[in-house]
Amino acid sequence: MELKNLLFIPVFLAAIGFFFYNLRRILSYVKLGQPENRFDNPGERIKNVLKIGLAQSKILREPVAGFIHVSIFWGFLLFLSAIIEAIIQGFYSGFSLHFLGPLFSLITLTQDFLGLFVILAVLWALYRRFVQKVKRLDVEGHKFDAAFILCMIMGVVISMFGQNVANIIYANMQLSEWEVRPVSLWLAGIFVGDGSSASTYYEIFWWMHILIVFTFLNFLPYSKHFHVITSLPNVYFMKIGSQKYALKKLNLEDENLTQYGAADIEHLNWKQLLDGFSCTECGRCTAACPAATTGKQLSPREIIVNIRKRTEDKAPLMIAKTSEDNEEMQKTLVHNYIKDEELWACTTCMACVYECPVTIEHVDSIVDMRRNLVLNESNFPNELNVVFKNLETNGTPWAFNAQDRANWAEGLNIKTMAEDANTEYLFWVGCSGSFDARYQKVSKAFAALMQKANVDFRILGVEEQCTGDTARRLGNEYLAQMMMQANVETLNGYGVKKIVTGCPHCFNSLKNEYPQFGGNFEVLHHTELISQLLNEGKLKLKDESAKTKITYHDSCYLGRYNGVYDSPRDPLKKINGAELIEMERSKDKGFCCGAGGGRMFLEEVEGTRINVNRAEEAVKTNADTVASACPFCMTMMADGIKTLDKAEEVQVKDIAEIVLENIK
Ligand code: SF4
Ligand code: SF4
Structure with a gap:
């Protein structure tokens, strides 16, 4: 064993040991979250990791930045082979991957070209961040963080080239068997000397490479770049299937439930805490957010960053079983880290979730915190008092009489389910379609189209009430569930199989959230039925x-x-x-x-x-x-x-x- 190996082993053990210590620490924080089953359907989850995680499909929605990130990401993955080779050389100096034969040729060739690519991509990223000052990337307090990481990535690549060039010069401009390194060979041609000091330079670059890699590894848990470790698991554990954008049902029948929604980190589920540690702070969510772009206090990125901050502040105290009287323990995520105004500004448009390259679920966290405000604190904007009251008494957010719900259909020869339940479609009219003077015209137009195409349909009339979408998204899960359960009972009572509706909010609720309450229907939006009728020639x-x-x-x-x-x-x-x-x-x-x-x-x-x-x-x-x-x-x-x-x-x-x- 050489001196180099003797020096390397304690450095390696310290670096890996400290990294795993931090990994365990963060895992123990995430485990403080509420249970949530995200282990089902591994096939679909792996597909998501391949598509979103490895092929970076979401990142590429923004071509310029996407291209930079994909180059860095894939370049770095390929450098892993160089890093592994260098680490093994720490134990056994003569180690080389050349025994892989043609695969070694492929590895060395891609390392060489991607190395060059990564250097250019890092320079470009630094330019965008510090010269162009792209707004989305401008996060207060993280400029050093970003520059440090980018420089370290550059350092890993430069030290890799340094080792290659020194090796080539040492071997009189010869490459080893199966080695293909055109860029390194070209660089060696520039730096070629008498070769006597090449082995010393090799050792310098090797140590530089190893020390940068270990520093990088241990800097990760203390920076936003921890996403390098957590982003793929976060993609794996994303919501899938029809529940992808559905809100979670609160178990209101649980008599032991005293906390509704989330006031603090321990009320969020573990995936929501993992979201905090997976955020790259890229700002794609905030750039797409209608509230943020029109000057509201809400920034979906800040919501997630603050979940992480609060977790880092509170979790160690919780694990240490610190007294509730502790000043930090007295604080809460909602109010002290995230303001009520931020939560109420959200339109639940899902743009943030859709854009996030690491599949963070902002809307669930926002609604969970709204649930806490409404159900635990009775603390919500004044306007909502009347909305909740109307929903409760009239089954609609407005002050209309529930008995007038079917007035729009008078004289149109439209039957209700109560009159005759033998039908193909139930036309779910919705509150606007029933009461709003402008949208009543749309209900009439759609009914006329169905009549013209001889579609067999009925309405519920006075038996219909709000689907609960508005109450649910406003955090009033209690009221929402009352309405959802009542509607499911009515619909199932009539044996409804197919529903068509003009309201996308009703459509989404009935289709994706009613199954949570035993309502399983085939649900169409009216544009889907219209399109179908045109295609079938039933409308010309x-x-x-x-x-x-x-x-x-x-x-x-x-x-x-x-x-x-x-x-x-x-x-x-x-x-x-x-x-x-x-x-x-x-x-x-x-x-x-x-x-x-x-x-x-x-x-x-x-x-x-x-x-x-x-x-x-x-x-x-x-x-x-x-x-x-x-x-x-x-x-x-x-x-x-x-x-x-x-x-x-x-x-x-x-x-x-x-x-x-x-x-x-
Ligand atoms: S939440 Fe997602 S989109 Fe928003 S800053 Fe973090 S990683 Fe980027
Ligand atoms: S869902 Fe809310 S936070 Fe997300 S982009 Fe839309 S308004 Fe912004």
């Missing part, structure tokens, strides 16, 4: 319609939540004379109207208005019609366009109305 468009330019505003609950992008667009594309113009932010990048998550019923006093921001974008397309497929979007877009004084030139219409105007 006019041969010629008036020329019109239409832009379609994606509803978050239809688009991001349920992937319905084509069925609202297809009918518009088919109308002869209609031109469909896309807004800049469309489909899964669609910008929220500002009404989701109960925001429809809350004043918007901070920053600029979300609906006006979106209306400006719609007006910019020069369309004469904004097509919508959601009652909330319709209200918000019409209001935004009115604010811009464009109501004379731009109309807001539902897809059902547009199709009805254009069929034979």
